[in-house]
Amino acid sequence: MSEKNHRVSRRQFLTYTLTGVGGFMAAGMLAPMVRMALDPALEASGGAEFVSVGLSEDDLSEEPQRVDFNVEIVDGWYTSEQSRSAWVFLYEGEILALSPTCTHLGCTVNFGTNEEYPDQFFCPCHFGRFERDGTNIPGTPPTRPLDVYDVEVRDGMIYLGQINQRG
Amino acid sequence: MKWKEKDAAMYLAEKEYVDTAVIPLMPVTAGKDMQDVVKSGEFIRYFTEYLERQYAGRVYLFPAFTYIKTKQVPEEQLKHWQELLREEGFNHFLFITSDASWRRTSADSFGELFWIPAFSVENMEVQELAKTMEQQVQQLVPLMMDMWQSEEK
Numbered sequence: 001m002s003e004k005n006h007r008v009s010r011r012q013f014l015t016y017t018l019t020g021v022g023g024f025m026a027a028g029m030l031a032p033m034v035r036m037a038l039d040p041a042l043e044a045s046g047g048a049e050f051v052s053v054g055l056s057e058d059d060l061s062e063e064p065q066r067v068d069f070n071v072e073i074v075d076g077w078y079t080s081e082q083s084r085s086a087w088v089f090l091y092e093g094e095i096l097a098l099s100p101t102c103t104h105l106g107c108t109v110n111f112g113t114n115e116e117y118p119d120q121f122f123c124p125c126h127f128g129r130f131e132r133d134g135t136n137i138p139g140t141p142p143t144r145p146l147d148v149y150d151v152e153v154r155d156g157m158i159y160l161g162q163i164n165q166r167g
Numbered sequence: 168m169k170w171k172e173k174d175a176a177m178y179l180a181e182k183e184y185v186d187t188a189v190i191p192l193m194p195v196t197a198g199k200d201m202q203d204v205v206k207s208g209e210f211i212r213y214f215t216e217y218l219e220r221q222y223a224g225r226v227y228l229f230p231a232f233t234y235i236k237t238k239q240v241p242e243e244q245l246k247h248w249q250e251l252l253r254e255e256g257f258n259h260f261l262f263i264t265s266d267a268s269w270r271r272t273s274a275d276s277f278g279e280l281f282w283i284p285a286f287s288v289e290n291m292e293v294q295e296l297a298k299t300m301e302q303q304v305q306q307l308v309p310l311m312m313d314m315w316q317s318e319e320k
């Protein structure tokens with residue numbers, strides 16, 4: 001193969017590759033747009049489906065209970081089941097389901113594990129604290145309340161939906 | 168925090184809160200011991216991922232320190248990791264492994280060596296796996312709390 005030929009073929013190779021990559025990227029960007037245009041409901045639901053946490057309304061009390069359940073997660077190119085947790089309880093007559101993820105930097109909070117504050121959520125990482133309703137306690141690192149799950153009751157069973165930020 | 172760009176950015180912004188480096192020590196081999204070594208590696212991976220989820224705001228989970236399984240584990244090289252991370256502001260070092268060879272090394276002098284026997288997690292459902300890892304990680308929590316407390320004197 002002559003030197004000239006070689007160069008041409010290399011350039012061609014690059015051109016093809018770049019077109020290929022560009023096309024691939026364009027397709028990647030277009031696909032969600034097309035999907036959204038076709039089915040706006042897909043976007044509106046935010047992807048979160050309601051899942052049962054295996055607890056009935058009668059199981060609830062004012063004492064926060066931890067429930068574990070599975071959700072589908074897309075991470076890179078894997079879709080996998082992952083476990084999630086929530087603290088579920090009755091607060092002023094309503095069902096409240098709090099996310100256990102500390103709003104400071106994301107450690108997992110527990111209820112009542114700090115002996116001095118038995119009625120609060122406590123984060124072991126930097127001693128963040130939250131009131132029973134999830135309100136962050138000033139003077140501790142978190143600056144907003146714990147996130148809440150959408151709650152639905154179907155045939156007496158508790159279902160949790162997407163997670164929402166407050167404050 | 169994990170070995171992800173988003174987490175690295177968060178770490179750089181919140182460095183003073185993230186003082187603990189978790190480093191899985193993971194042997195590699197091929198041949199007849201391979202299945203066993205892989206089984207342990209898988210266990211350690213789930214274990215450290217669960218740990219990271221619980222303490223994501225204070226702990227940085229590094230990619231596994233990976234080495235060829237021989238009798239002589241590369242402790243000098245691990246020490247280099249530790250020194251580099253110490254210079255960058257990490258204060259606590261948690262080495263997590265199922266490889267018993269580390270127990271005969273000095274790893275415990277420049278970090279906390281947590282050795283844990285592995286078992287197969289292959290057939291576990293997500294929920295069972297989470298429960299199992301929660302129990303396993305519980306064994307480590309007192310050590311970690313001690314480690315953290317020793318600094319807040």
Ligand code: FES
Nearest residue numbers: 102104123128224
């Ligand atoms: S992550 Fe909870 S207080 Fe910092």
